[in-house]
Amino acid sequence: MTKIFGEGPNQVKALDDVSFSVEKGEFVIVVGSSGSGKSTLLNMIGLLDRPTKGKVFIDGIDTTKLNDGKISAFRNKKLGFIFQFSNLLNDLTVLENVLLPRQIGGTNGSAKKDALELLQAVGLEDQINKRTNKISGGQAQRAAIARGLVNRPSIVLADEPTGNLDSVTSMKIVQLMKTMAKKLNQTFIVVTHDRKDFSDVDRIITIIDGRAFEGEQPTELEMVA
Amino acid sequence: MEYRLRLAKRMLFNKKGSLIGAVLAVTIGILVIHVNFVIFQGLFDAIVRDISNYRNGDILITDEADYIDKSDLALANWFERIPYVQGATPRLSSTAEINMTKNGKLIEETRIPVVGVDPDRDVRTSTVHETVAEGTYVINRNSVVLGSNVARDLGDAQVGDNLKLLITDRWGEDQVRNFRVAGIVQSPGGQGLDYSVVMHIDSLRDMMSREGESSSFMVKLNDPTKAYEVKEFFLRAFPNDDFLAETIEESAEEQLAGFRSGIAMINMIGYFGMMSSAFAIVTIQMMLVNGKTREIGVMRSIGAKRKDILIIFLFQGMIIGAIGAGVGTAAGLGYTFYAKETKMSFNNSLPLEVSYDWAKITQTALTSFTLAIIASLYPSYRATKLLPVEAMRTV
Numbered sequence: 001m002t003k004i005f006g007e008g009p010n011q012v013k014a015l016d017d018v019s020f021s022v023e024k025g026e027f028v029i030v031v032g033s034s035g036s037g038k039s040t041l042l043n044m045i046g047l048l049d050r051p052t053k054g055k056v057f058i059d060g061i062d063t064t065k066l067n068d069g070k071i072s073a074f075r076n077k078k079l080g081f082i083f084q085f086s087n088l089l090n091d092l093t094v095l096e097n098v099l100l101p102r103q104i105g106g107t108n109g110s111a112k113k114d115a116l117e118l119l120q121a122v123g124l125e126d127q128i129n130k131r132t133n134k135i136s137g138g139q140a141q142r143a144a145i146a147r148g149l150v151n152r153p154s155i156v157l158a159d160e161p162t163g164n165l166d167s168v169t170s171m172k173i174v175q176l177m178k179t180m181a182k183k184l185n186q187t188f189i190v191v192t193h194d195r196k197d198f199s200d201v202d203r204i205i206t207i208i209d210g211r212a213f214e215g216e217q218p219t220e221l222e223m224v225a
Numbered sequence: 226m227e228y229r230l231r232l233a234k235r236m237l238f239n240k241k242g243s244l245i246g247a248v249l250a251v252t253i254g255i256l257v258i259h260v261n262f263v264i265f266q267g268l269f270d271a272i273v274r275d276i277s278n279y280r281n282g283d284i285l286i287t288d289e290a291d292y293i294d295k296s297d298l299a300l301a302n303w304f305e306r307i308p309y310v311q312g313a314t315p316r317l318s319s320t321a322e323i324n325m326t327k328n329g330k331l332i333e334e335t336r337i338p339v340v341g342v343d344p345d346r347d348v349r350t351s352t353v354h355e356t357v358a359e360g361t362y363v364i365n366r367n368s369v370v371l372g373s374n375v376a377r378d379l380g381d382a383q384v385g386d387n388l389k390l391l392i393t394d395r396w397g398e399d400q401v402r403n404f405r406v407a408g409i410v411q412s413p414g415g416q417g418l419d420y421s422v423v424m425h426i427d428s429l430r431d432m433m434s435r436e437g438e439s440s441s442f443m444v445k446l447n448d449p450t451k452a453y454e455v456k457e458f459f460l461r462a463f464p465n466d467d468f469l470a471e472t473i474e475e476s477a478e479e480q481l482a483g484f485r486s487g488i489a490m491i492n493m494i495g496y497f498g499m500m501s502s503a504f505a506i507v508t509i510q511m512m513l514v515n516g517k518t519r520e521i522g523v524m525r526s527i528g529a530k531r532k533d534i535l536i537i538f539l540f541q542g543m544i545i546g547a548i549g550a551g552v553g554t555a556a557g558l559g560y561t562f563y564a565k566e567t568k569m570s571f572n573n574s575l576p577l578e579v580s581y582d583w584a585k586i587t588q589t590a591l592t593s594f595t596l597a598i599i600a601s602l603y604p605s606y607r608a609t610k611l612l613p614v615e616a617m618r619t620v
Binding site: 043046048049068069072073075076077081083087088089090091092096099100101103104105147151 | 228231232235236239519520523524525526527528529530531532533612613614
């Protein structure tokens with residue numbers, strides 16, 4: 001897929017003919033320097049934005065053909081998001097934030113039980129009734145992970161999940177994501193500019209100037225091609 | 226609780242300034258309507274009340290072509306056997322020229338309205354006797370009661386003064402008689418007989434050569450809501466007479482028509498005020514939406530549909546409308562209660578007829594509630610138009 005921002009002489013090619021596939025259960029990290037197009041790629045996969053050219057298939061479904069309502073439902077059921085700044089809603093408590101995707105999807109049945117289990121798994125069982133602006137950044141990010149996983153999505157997309165955390169907390173968050181990925185057999189696509197936070201992952205995709213390369217360091221031949 | 230309602234409530238209550246502003250806008254809109262209603266409808270009702278009490282009663286009987294020639298006794302007895310009727314009394318009207326010597330100076334006033342009353346029946350039917358400021362009401366055929374303005378124009382006529390009254394009778398002959406001033410009437414607000422001379426109806430009949438005739442018959446009811454019923458009953462009972470029976474609304478229509486359209490205009494201004502409140506809500510809600518861009522983006526990214534965002538902000542409009550309508554109505558009722566208890570008067574003279582019009586109160590509250598929801602439509606729509614990826618960029 002290709003994504004172009006702007007028009008005419010102000011056009012910027014954020015993604016340039018990027019094509020790759022990810023298998024179920026893979027833990028993939030997307031690395032690249034700042035402004036390389038990592039987040040744009042994640043937005044395309046997460047259906048938050050549409051590619052200028054090309055298609056995104058998830059579970060065999062061509063998502064570019066879905067209308068806005070179906071995309072929303074698709075995001076709710078199939079995708080989980082973890083953002084750099086946790087992006088929890090400050091108007092809700094930790095538990096309410098985690099429950100939100102279930103409530104939006106209308107699948108309330110065992111929602112509270114599932115949410116509490118996840119909050120226990122991320123070590124926030126004693127913080128569930130706190131407003132999110134009353135907990136630390138690391139705790140907020142852990143709550144965001146719980147929220148991203150509560151619907152048991154096929155793919156979890158994380159955009160710089162440790163970008164705003166200190167190294168100790170970052171390590172804990174990465175470990176937590178890996179544990180959850182294994183436990184729930186979910187696909188994780190994590191965008192990061194700091195490779196060293198993520199050792200022992202299934203795959204690495206490097207984005208350079210909007211182009212995607214397999215592995216950590218593309219060869220000169222790959223770059224030219 | 227429905228998560229959208231909870232979110233709407235939390236988002237709103239966590240922005241207390243905006244919430245108070247929006248609620249205040251609705252409250253003020255409602256309060257303006259209530260204040261307008263208390264003052265202008267109160268004034269209108271006060272005028273109706275005074276016209277009814279002093280002049281027309283709840284039902285006014287006249288003759289379509291001429292004077293009523295049926296005897297006072299027959300008509301009054303016919304009415305007073307109806308349980309709803311408090312009293313019925315004849316009235317005879319004319320104009321007079323008055324001469325009076327005051328401090329050696331002759332004062333002459335022309336075209337003064339004269340009202341002939343039956344003192345016994347009048348006190349049961351009208352409240353003119355309650356407006357006697359000095360002296361007494363009409364006590365005999367040789368005394369008159371002056372309206373305060375007439376007394377003033379006659380050089381501050383006092384109780385006990387003598388005056389000469391000239392009335393032209395039905396044959397065109399001038400009839401002159403001397404009277405003694407028995408009292409002076411002055412009504413609060415001046416809606417009574419302040420500009421008239423009140424005298425015994427029989428004296429006036431004599432002077433007008435209209436023995437046993439009346440200009441009108443004033444009927445006062447215990448229950449004014451039965452006016453139409455009594456009127457129809459009366460007209461059915463006297464099908465061969467040329468009686469014209471009018472309820473107070475009908476008989477006072479000419480005097481009230483202008484006032485009625487004035488009230489409609491004032492109400493319109495009130496509703497424009499309410500519309501301004503709606504614009505204030507639009508502005509405040511737009512600020513709320515702009516302040517929640519990130520939250521909207523997050524919600525959209527985790528699967529909220531445009532419809533969900535729309536509902537959240539519409540719920541906010543409902544909450545603002547409900548609280549505003551509640552507070553506004555409470556404030557309006559408080560003002561109405563205050564006006565009623567303190568017997569608020571217009572221009573410090575005419576006591577307003579303050580009433581609780583529950584239909585109007587409910588209609589005002591519902592209108593402002595509906596307007597708040599309508600006002601939140603545009604901001605809610607704008608919220609749904611935010612693209613998740615754009616909204617997330619505001620982080």
